[in-house]
Amino acid sequence: MRVLGRLFAALGMLAVAACGRDASAPTAAPPQPPAVVVTFASDSVRIEEGETAEIAVRYRINTLPSPLSVAVSPLNQGAVPEDYELSGNTFEIPAGQAVTGTAAISLTALVDNQIAEGEEVVALRLQPPGGVRAQLGPNLEVTIADRGASPCAGVQVVATRIESLETARHYRRTTLELTQGTEAEAVWFDWGGPYLFDQYCDDDDCRTAWEEDRFPILEVNLVEWRMESSTNGTADVLDIEWHESNTLRFGFRSSDGACEGEPAVACTAAGCELDR
The missing domain is CATH 2.60.40 (Immunoglobulin-like)
Structure with missing residues (x-):
């Protein structure tokens, strides 16, 4: 009987504590979905010197009240800026809600007089402006194969x-x-x-x-x-x-x-x- 009495007393204290809890205390807000999701259409591309890669970028807009300019930043991994040329460093995503679309940029591998470069890699990274909730895909790696040089015709x-x-x-x-x-x-x-x-x-x-x-x-x-x-x-x-x-x-x-x-x-x- 003494044990049962202690058990009932403990349950009573728990009930009092639950009743005394402030029901108006704020709860954590659920995470907000990204305003836009931006990814490259592929994760790797391979071209030779003198060729151009057409690069597609896909986006999915949840809610975007104004157009968004996204930067494309090269990260040289063996390649140097003299090895390639980008058609542009930014592209624009229009304002909208529940919209999907595609943007495009191009990268041209330039021909030079170096004949022992092997394969060089430049990675492209997506960078939205600050203050925008954006979900980004992985970097795109572009491999440039060396074609050598042509000292004479043929x-x-x-x-x-x-x-x-x-x-x-x-x-x-x-x-x-x-x-x-x-x-x-x-x-x-x-x-x-x-x-x-x-x-x-x-x-x-x-x-x-x-x-x-x-x-x-x-x-x-x-x-x-x-x-x-x-x-x-x-x-x-x-x-x-x-x-x-x-x-x-x-x-x-x-x-x-x-x-x-x-x-x-x-x-x-x-x-x-x-x-x-």
């Missing part, structure tokens, strides 16, 4: 990124691919160096190997040279190693005017570039 040169050799840390390595279309049959490829013993000196004078009627030794390690052919032309693929203190050079010439000037490619530890 000729394309591209190389892999310059790598350091694990077995010889002062040496660099790249794979060059020289593609010649059928219209470029009168184009020649010339080694420009580095050469070993390209000068011969005595007490009074120094003469080049050519002046001495000697053939200089090319100071590179030509690991492999593959030649491939198709109905569209030929391709030479060269795996080359050279010392980082030297510059790997090769040039192009033609007998039919396909090469303007004296185009040449120079490869250093930093990369390969076409010099016109």
